[in-house]
Amino acid sequence: MLxxxxxxxxxxxxxxxxxAFQEEIAKGAPQASPPPWPLFHMRKAAFSCRPSHGTISMLPANDSIPQEDFTPEVYSMFLSNICSRPELDHIFxxxxxxxxxxxxxxxxxEFINSKQRDPRLNEILYPPLKPEQVQxxxxxxxxxxxxxxxxQISMEGFVRYLNGEENSIIPPEKLDQSEDMTFPLSHYFINSSHNTYLTGTCTLMRVKK
Structure with missing residues (x-):
């Protein structure tokens, strides 16, 4: 489940x-690595949307989409079709x-330096981008x-940039798995906090024996 x-x-x-209701479909989705494109070996699917639960069920049919054909461009098109972002038009x-x-x-x-950049950052260690870098x-x-x-950059290019590795929610170095996650859940501490019930996030750490 993703x-x-x-x-x-x-x-x-x-x-x-x-x-994914079948094991072979789930195994077709490799672990994320920069750039963060989940390249699924997807079967041609019928999608039933349940808005109340925010759920899209993937029901396998007979045809298939080979992994080599499910490129980042195809994924981007797929994502934009199911997740419209009208607020990006306003920002653009x-x-x-x-x-x-x-x-x-x-x-x-100006957008990157004044809107995206954290003003708390040290300007010597993390200097604002220059126009040649933005180019x-x-x-x-x-x-x-x-x-x-x-x-010049179009709306499509702007959206691609926002979805790109420079704007990943997880720093690339954090994607390197540091713990063995093959043990049962009872072998791990759950590092939780006040935000867990607000955002539904927590961290697992294995109990060292």
């Missing part, structure tokens, strides 16, 4: 649960695209090469 948690803050959150417009379908490198630089991000995420060469 749960996607999203929301505007730490309290007003929603859950989207993906359930407010950042500078009210009268044109793109942002300039300068506008992207590299535009080159990386903008699918329209002509726009990228002009220092």
């Amino acid at each position: 749960t996607v948690v999203s929301g505007t803050d730490m309290v007003n959150i929603t859950y989207l649960n993906f359930m 417009s407010e950042v500078g695209a009210k009268s044109r379908p793109y942002l300039t490198v300068e506008q992207m630089t 590299l991000l535009v080159d990386k995420y903008e699918p329209n090469i002509s726009l990228a060469q002009k220092g």
Whole structure:
């Protein structure tokens, strides 16, 4: 089972649960590693959505989608179709695209440094990005090469950037598994806190014997 948690803050959150009812489907989803694309070996599925529970059930049919065909681009399209993000259109417009379908490198630089960057960070250790650094991000995420060469990023490129490894909720180094997670649940401490019942998150640590 895979749960996607999203929301505007730490309290007003929603859950989207993906359930694989057959072992071979579940085994087709490798552990996440940067970039965080869950490349499923998916069977062609019928999706029944249960809005009250935020659940999408994947019911296997006869056809299949080979893993090599389920690329990050296909996954991105799949995700955008089931998880619309109208708030991103608003942000894109407010950042500078009210009268044109793109942002300039300068506008992207301002967005990253003033909206995304934590102002508590030490500017010597974590300096704000420069326009030339942001241009590299535009080159990386903008699918329209002509726009990228002009220092412009479209809505599609903007969304790709927000979904990219630079904005992963988990630092890449944290994805390296440090504990053996093959033991029964009773072999682990559950590191919980006040936020557990608010966000549904906790950490498992194995009991050392």
